[in-house]
Amino acid sequence: MSDDRTAAAGAPATGTQGDGVPAAGGAGAAGEPLFVLPEELAIDTDVARKAIAAFVRGQLKQAGFERAVLGLSGGIDSALVAYLVTEAIGAERLLCVMMPYSASSPASRGDAEAVVSDLGCAVELVGISAMVDGYFGHDGVPGEGGPSALEAAPLRRGNFMARMRMAVLYDRSVSWRGLVVGTGNKTESLIGYTTLFGDSACAFNPVGDLYKSQVRQLSAAIGVPEAIIRKAPSADLWPGQTDETEAGFSYPELDRLLFWRVDKRRSTEELVAKGFDPAMIERVDRMVAGAEFKRQVPPIAKLGPRTAGVDYLYPRRRPGSSARP
């Protein structure tokens, strides 16, 4: 079927809406495609930028804030959000916080700095090593987490780091008087490749309904540095980690599967007929179902007459709820 093809970046059969996916095909200096964009995932980036700018401004206005803060890792998701927020409210109202751990990749730091210098927004460097090591211990000396924490697996440490970064961002949210902007994408949210109350914690998220491939398309359109778009996505929880080797499939194929499964409601039989590997379908289905809890507010035991989230349903902001007098 024609909709099963995978097109090179920026060159889907339907044509672009003219806001310049670079070099019409996203070819970088090396001549290789900057990224792979499955045809059915191609979005109108002009409309996306307009909608997202309105969303960012609307969220801040509803909450009575004028500024925003986000954690800038050097990866593509947070870089894109920094560009989008800047486009929506101006660089002077954005604070980017870089929060490396001692083992974090120095290249990430360089990429983050490139974004900040391109945008001209405020930046702060808050290392999290002392906080993390203070709990897990280091050099064989136990921390507050006790002797067993010295042996904690990388996943435990990674989750803890994500939650320390969340804690820093929410503290800076107060001092900067800005809302925390989420940077998680739809792919990682669906498969649960996020830390609960860690990187997923935010006041609002402008890119949470965009697949990784669409994040790349939009990044190219808005001018995120090419090196950031090109490099392999990584949670950078340990040296050399990449999302795709950890998950066992590439983002374009995962995005396509999720798109047909979730957005287009295709059955397993229909997906197989489209050429998807049954084993991959089964595995991804399990990941999506297993991560349902991460995408929802925790349930409260229904005991009283009226219960938040059950039969007490209000918008998050209404007259009188403004954070600032």
Add this chain to the structure above:
Amino acid sequence: MQPLRIALAQTAPRLGDLEVNFARHHELLAEARDAGAGLVVFPELGLTGYLLQDLAAEVALRLDDPRLAELAAATAGLSAVVSFVEESADHRLFIVAALLEDGAIQHVHRKIHLPTYGMFDERRFFAPGDVIRAVPSRLGVGIGLAVCEDFWHLSTPQLLALDGAQILVNVSSSPGRDLAMSNEVGLGTATSWRTLMRAYAQLTTSFVVFCNRVGVDESLSFWGGSEVIGPTGATVFEAPMFDEGLFMVDADLADVRRERIALPLLRDERPELVVREWRRLIAERAGLAADGTAETGAAAGPDVAVEP
């Protein structure tokens, strides 16, 4: 006939804030009047915002509310369509569009179709209206009011046109979604709406005035793109997507006569046939009549057999 100047108030209502939204309506009415508008159209729930949930009961207005009277009073020499939550005497809540003219509430349309699927949950909070009526107006032509989802049902524009409307006004809070590049204007919602409005204008040989809000309620970004479509189905005006603004459009109402003479579709409608067939369908779906064209074993309603 003088062209009618229509003002499309593509606003971003403040959720739950009647005071702010009423003030904004007064401002825009004055601005439209100064610009020579004869008809000013505000979006669905422009006085309250859309995603109200339990706030609906708190912002609901009785039709004798002095704030409505005050807004109506600002329409001397003007026609305006405004939208809010109406609380009836028996305490049902309705999403309504009201035609205000020359200082009075001329007509109130209660939203007939309340989407309660996918991203929508309207029936949980609101009661559906039961009446579709076109109303005469000071503009010299009949006006038909509809609210958003009402236009996703073919019967709405048809009934309004047959009842005498020459201007069909749809006020909406349509959330934008589906950015696929394959869409005509880069937004799936906008593409669907544009298709519907052109078809309705052509099939009813009427003007279609569509006013959709902008701004954000929670996750939803409303896409604007308000339009005026002429009775030939041709676009008279389209407002930008996502941008707030008061847009002036001149509509030559004589186009309705020209088109209805040239293309007498409304003259040739067969309401007596339609109502006969509807009655048959209703009886068959209720199991009160046998369906002569159904497959053996079909349940009441669908003409095809249900699989065992």
